[in-house]
Amino acid sequence: MKNPQIDKRSLGVNFEGQGIANVTLWAPLAKKVDLLIGKDKLKLPLHSAEYGYWELTTDKLKPNDTYSFLLDDEKERPDPASLAQPDGVHGASQALDLNGFKWTDSEWSNPKLNDYIFYELHIGTFTPEGTFEAAIGRLDHLVELGITAIEIMPVAQFPGERNWGYDGVLPYAVQNTYGGAEGLMRLVDTCHAKGLAVVLDVVYNHLGPEGNYFNDFGAYFTDKYHTPWGNAINFDDAWCDAVRLYYIENALMWFRDFHIDGLRMDAVHAIKDFSPVHILKEIKQHVDQLIAHTGRQYHLIAELDLNDPVYINTLDNNGYGIDGQWIDEFHHALRVTAGEPQTGYYSDFNGIEHLAKSYKDAYVYDGIYSPHRLKVFGTRADKNTGDQFVVFSQNHDQVGNRMLGERTSQLVNFEMQKLMAAAVMVSPYMPMLFMGEEWGETNPFQYFISHTDKDLIEAVRKGRKEEFKAFHAEGETPDPQAEETFKRSKLQWDLLSKQKHKTMFAYYQELIKVRKRYPALKYLKRSDLRVEFDAKDNTLLLNRWHEDEQICCAMNFSKQQQNIQLPGGQDWAILLNSADEKWGGQAPETNPGIVQPESIIIYINHHV
Structure with a gap:
């Protein structure tokens, strides 16, 4: 069995200095493997090694040369561990020397997860240009906002120029239309210089259909299990050792060679x-x-929907040791509380009661009966800390998996947008924003692809229509293959010059400042928390504290003014009122506990 290398990659093409390239390919099904170099396709035979690997050491292959593998004199294929695909998923691979990049981030220190404020973005739609280089030009905006970590949707090479990234078929290669490996490295290096951590979205549960040549090389998949995308990746069947090594080394590569801070x-x-x-x-x-x-x-x-803390329990506590997870259930409970219809997977959530439960217990379904699943679901996460959970009011899935891809700004009014943003920011968990929400972006984020296989394109179109049956949405499903669907999903940066959107941005800035400034909000101690709710009035009172500092968040999700009783015997000062005129609201009442419709007041006191 071949063991993963900690200090360097062992798969694909690696340059060792003195003009020498080491080439390693796993192809146990092949009886003969040749390396083809350049347009002239100089042919060099690889030598068979143990466990189905093929190897070659040569001075003929140079950095930036294109190459491919010829299997049994029949099939010419790109390298499964390719770092670059200049001509797309069907073309030749390109040999890169990742050691050639000059990093400037030696003084960078990755923050603890407790300090992460995530900002999820999609490179292709984050800027008009849709490249890593263009994203660099917008980083100051994120710093000004108060973000501490960007989370980039998948950049592994996918078919064509437009894709969410979850159809990637070459997990080691960085999308050529975004700027390739060097473009990603420059983005990471610049982020670190500006104090931003970088999280990269990776897909280890499936590969996309177009350009997926893995079956020609070996048993990367198994028919023992089936997934929504077909046969499962082979992590426990015959020949799985090489597949496991492939994904382990992929994770290590992003951290070590690309200086990524989180996956x-x-x-x-x-x-x-x-x-x-x-x-x-x-x-x-x-x-x-x-x-x-x-x-x-x-x-x-x-990203996990099993409500099983074994994934995030530490290694010494018999867990898998994953540092944190997304909790969609907080999102679902928040959306229903804000008025979203209880259809589809929202049917399991009753609104404010479940929102209160998520503030307290993280998982809503933690060993209770789920009507949507028709079974008892989940288990409790009592021993897991707040910095093991990521919460949000919107993300790429929850926006883009709506039929029309409507953002929150198109579903609720201005006041409710502010309340939902604050509900996330005052939680005892790590908050995440989805690109553009900080100014109330009005463009949708829709599902888009640019496949070349006509049958596949039609299958995706039919699949999208089928997906929305549970939501009973009206109208036509946008064509995922159409370029217009992609263009419609791009951010409108010029909205920041308009007063309403400028006000929303300033409000988000203040929210983040408050979270960072006050220990009762900053430190994610789930034990130092109390939550009360009134289902009739649709109000919630979240009380958090740290040492002698107490913060009370009075949330009114109803359309009427409400009187929310604050804990007595203490002098409460207002830190933030979303209904304040400076945030585009109406002049609020000054009496303690009087909360305007669809708004939040954050109070503070310093009594032991």
Whole structure:
């Protein structure tokens, strides 16, 4: 069995100096493998090694040369561990020497997760140009906002020029239309110079359909399990050792070679692995070895809908050791509280009672009966800390998986937008914004692709229409293949010059400042929290404290003014009132506990 390398990649093409390239390919199904170099396709045979690997050491392959592999004199394929695909997923790979980039971030220190304020963005729609270089030009905006970490949707090479990124088929290659490996490195290096951590979304649960040539090389997939995307990636069947190594080294590469600070791992509940050591646990074990090797801190965050803390429990507590996870249930409860219809997966959420439960327990379904699933679901996460959970009022999934891709700004009024933003920011969890929400972006974020296979395009179109049956949405589903769908999803930066959007941005700035400034909000101690709600009035009182500092957040989700009783015997001062005129609201009442419709007041006192 080939073991993962901590200090360098062992797969694909690696340059060792003195003009020497080491080439390693796993292709146990092949009887013969040749390396083809350049347009002239200089042919060099690889040598068979143990466990289905093929190897070659040569001075003929140079940095930036294109190359491919010829399997059994029949199939010419790009390298599964390719770092660059200048001509897309069907073209030749390009050899890169990642050691050539001149980093300037030696003084950078990755913040603790407790200090992360995430900002999720999609490179293709974040700027008009849709590149890493253009994103660099917008980083000062994020610094001014108060963001501490950007989270980039997947950049692994996908078909065409337009894609969310979850159809990637070459996990080691950085999308060529975004700016490739060097463009991503420049973005990360600049982020660090500006005090921003970088989290990268990676997909270890499936590969996209177009340009997926992995079956030609070996048993990357297994028919033991099925996923929404077909056969599962082979993490526990015959030949799985090489597949596990492939993904372990991928995670290590992003941290070590690209200086990424955290990985957000997509839909880990779709990873099928009944090995004695789960693949996520093994990735964590090797990341810990990398931390010891480099002296840098790296974070692993999972998207997970199983409500099972084994994923985020520490290694020494028989967990997989993942540092944190998204909790969609907070989002669902918040949306229903704000008036979203209880359809589809929202049908499991009754609004403010479940929002209060999520503030207190993280998971809403933690061993209680789920009507949507028709079974008891989840288990309690009592021993998990607040900095192990990421919450949000919107993200790429929750916006883009609506039929029309409407953002919150198109679903609720200005006052409710502010209340929902604050509900996230005052939580005892890590908050995340979705790009553009800080100014109330009005463009949708819709699902888009640019496949070349006509049958696949039609299948995606039909799949999108089928997906929205539970929501009973009206109108036509936007064509995911149309370029206009992609263009419609781009941010409108010029909105920041308009008063209403400028006010929203200033409000978000203040919210983030308040969260950072006051220990009762900044420190994510789930034990120092009390929550009360009134289902009839649709109000919620969140009380958090740290030492002698107490903060009370009075939230009114109703359309009428409400009197929310504050804890007695204490003098409460207002830190922020979303209904204040300076935030575009009406002149609020000054009496303690009087909260305007669809608004929040954050109070503070310093009594032991």
